[in-house]
Amino acid sequence: MAKFESTYWTTEISPTTFAKGLGLKELWQKKYLIWLFIKRDITVQYKQTIFGMGWYFISPLFTMFMYVVVFGKIAGIETDEVPQPVFYLSGICIWEYFSTCLTDVAGTFQTNASLFGKVYFPRLVSPVSKVVSKLFRFSLQLFTFIFVYVLFVIRGADLQPTWYLLLFPVVLLTLQCLALGLGLIISSLTTKYRDLTNFFGVFVSLWMYATPIVYPLSYVENPTLHQIMLYNPMTSLIETFKVGAYGAGEFSWMWLGYSIGVTILLLLLGIHMFNRKQKFFIDTI
Amino acid sequence: MQNNEQHWDMTITPKDKLLSVDWKEIWRYRDMYWLFVLRNFRVAYKQTILGPLWFLITPVLSVIVYVTVFGGIAGMSNHMEGVPPILFYLLGIAVWGYFSSCVSATSNSFVSNADIFGKVYFPRIIMPLVAVTTNLLAFGIQLLIFAGFYIYYVAIGTPMIIHWQIILFPFMIAILALMAVGFGMIFSSLTTKYRDLQIMLAKIISLWVYITPIIYPLSMVAEGNHKLYLLMSLNPVTPVVEAIKYSLLGQGMFDWLWLGYSVLCTVVLLVFGLMLFNKVQKSFMDTV
Numbered sequence: 001m002a003k004f005e006s007t008y009w010t011t012e013i014s015p016t017t018f019a020k021g022l023g024l025k026e027l028w029q030k031k032y033l034i035w036l037f038i039k040r041d042i043t044v045q046y047k048q049t050i051f052g053m054g055w056y057f058i059s060p061l062f063t064m065f066m067y068v069v070v071f072g073k074i075a076g077i078e079t080d081e082v083p084q085p086v087f088y089l090s091g092i093c094i095w096e097y098f099s100t101c102l103t104d105v106a107g108t109f110q111t112n113a114s115l116f117g118k119v120y121f122p123r124l125v126s127p128v129s130k131v132v133s134k135l136f137r138f139s140l141q142l143f144t145f146i147f148v149y150v151l152f153v154i155r156g157a158d159l160q161p162t163w164y165l166l167l168f169p170v171v172l173l174t175l176q177c178l179a180l181g182l183g184l185i186i187s188s189l190t191t192k193y194r195d196l197t198n199f200f201g202v203f204v205s206l207w208m209y210a211t212p213i214v215y216p217l218s219y220v221e222n223p224t225l226h227q228i229m230l231y232n233p234m235t236s237l238i239e240t241f242k243v244g245a246y247g248a249g250e251f252s253w254m255w256l257g258y259s260i261g262v263t264i265l266l267l268l269l270g271i272h273m274f275n276r277k278q279k280f281f282i283d284t285i
Numbered sequence: 286m287q288n289n290e291q292h293w294d295m296t297i298t299p300k301d302k303l304l305s306v307d308w309k310e311i312w313r314y315r316d317m318y319w320l321f322v323l324r325n326f327r328v329a330y331k332q333t334i335l336g337p338l339w340f341l342i343t344p345v346l347s348v349i350v351y352v353t354v355f356g357g358i359a360g361m362s363n364h365m366e367g368v369p370p371i372l373f374y375l376l377g378i379a380v381w382g383y384f385s386s387c388v389s390a391t392s393n394s395f396v397s398n399a400d401i402f403g404k405v406y407f408p409r410i411i412m413p414l415v416a417v418t419t420n421l422l423a424f425g426i427q428l429l430i431f432a433g434f435y436i437y438y439v440a441i442g443t444p445m446i447i448h449w450q451i452i453l454f455p456f457m458i459a460i461l462a463l464m465a466v467g468f469g470m471i472f473s474s475l476t477t478k479y480r481d482l483q484i485m486l487a488k489i490i491s492l493w494v495y496i497t498p499i500i501y502p503l504s505m506v507a508e509g510n511h512k513l514y515l516l517m518s519l520n521p522v523t524p525v526v527e528a529i530k531y532s533l534l535g536q537g538m539f540d541w542l543w544l545g546y547s548v549l550c551t552v553v554l555l556v557f558g559l560m561l562f563n564k565v566q567k568s569f570m571d572t573v
């Protein structure tokens with residue numbers, strides 16, 4: 001019996017709790033693993049595909065074209081005197097990055113079930129690497145945006161970045177943390193309640209319409225609705241980016257601070273729920 | 286020597302002719318079809334917080350957002366010829382939701398069933414049929430919501446028009462389902478090899494809704510943008526959606542010739558889809 005106690009383990013796996021710093025230290029120790037996952041994810045994004053990386057350059061253009069026709073032409077929405085393609089493309093790029101991060105993080109347990117069942121590593125590695133690796137795709141789409149932007153400037157459109165563009169890293173980081181936090185909460189809930197996955201897709205697409213992507217915030221004239229939209233943490237992030245990129249939009253430090261605050265809360269809650277769930281999920285999934 | 290007389294319960298032969306559909310075989314496997322359908326129905330209830338209530342919550346939420354954003358902010362309610370926006374969007378969301386979920390479920394036939402397909406044989410074509418049937422559940426619930434609001438509007442005295450073409454409703458839904466299966470099968474055969482096609486299909490579906498009169502009436506386009514009007518008229522889903530709207534809401538267009546075009550597209554898609562599907566089912570296990 002005594003023999004058991006003296007057994008030597010290379011690693012000891014214990015449940016992570018709030019008291020132990022949410023397991024963030026362990027996550028940092030495993031940064032090489034995050035890096036490995038990122039490299040794998042990026043490769044997957046263009047291997048065994050027909051169009052390879054080209055698709056990521058082109059796909060926002062399709063969406064942009066459709067929005068210009070439907071919301072710009074048919075519905076006749078005015079875009080704050082910004083050329084419609086530039087206006088829609090800025091929103092599309094940011095939103096696509098956010099929504100793909102969110103969807104991928106939310107599917108963490110489902111897509112990695114077979115891996116999680118076999119080996120141990122801090123489970124947070126996988127959602128964190130997802131958010132980072134999607135930056136690859138985001139930068140390609142951002143390139144398309146800059147290309148169109150420059151094209152319009154050459155053709156004489158009055159577009160000028162403002163100093164608020166310096167806030168872009170802050171916006172991006174908040175966006176990532178928001179997607180991570182919310183995604184972790186949803187992934188923790190979906191291990192037990194599968195149905196949430198199906199309806200999650202609908203929610204994300206509805207959320208987009210509730211964020212000023214297909215219309216500028218200034219177009220919402222109803223004061224109550226305007227106020228409600230500001231409570232959406234994505235609104236001020238998008239607006240900050242737009243103000244920075246071409247000076248049209250509504251920027252306020254207060255609402256940016258609000259978004260950051262909500263993000264921190266959701267992130268902490270998400271990591272906490274995720275850590276609790278990772279102990280049992282393999283039994284329920 | 287004995288080997289030659291070996292007895293097999295069944296022999297599985299590849300469908301060599303590209304277009305052969307073994308109807309008899311599908312009929313023999315009908316119990317399997319029902320089992321899958323029942324399984325899917327049950328999955329919708331089990332392991333859920335709110336159970337089938339989700340089927341209620343999502344369309345209601347969608348309608349709220351559509352009415353506020355498209356109807357209100359984008360101002361499309363003004364072009365609905367007196368149809369209450371709630372009814373307009375409820376019907377659109379239900380019909381489009383059915384079509385798009387059938388397409389995506391069919392297109393995932395191979396990828397999401399790789400486990401079962403790898404182990405047992407049954408006619409693979411059953412899977413798309415199962416998908417089309419299962420999605421009827423959500424569609425039915427959404428139609429009930431629509432009926433509820435419809436009755437409410439009639440009760441408060443809104444003038445509503447129903448046309449006799451309503452008896453063709455099941456036929457319309459059948460066209461939509463078959464079109465979805467044809468289109469989905471084409472993609473399901475291609476996605477086994479190229480994974481980006483799945484992402485691409487999701488994109489196509491999400492943009493397709495904009496050239497179908499779901500979030501705005503077709504008549505709104507007819508007034509100005511001719512290129513878009515042409516594109517929308519060529520979209521084979523449009524005539525069916527318009528016909529459904531015409532018969533239930535009195536807003537839209539009912540044109541036999543135009544519907545014939547939809548049916549023709551459906552047949553072409555189905556034939557083409559079946560050819561690809563038959564071709565891929567022999568070898569997909571190696572590439573998926």
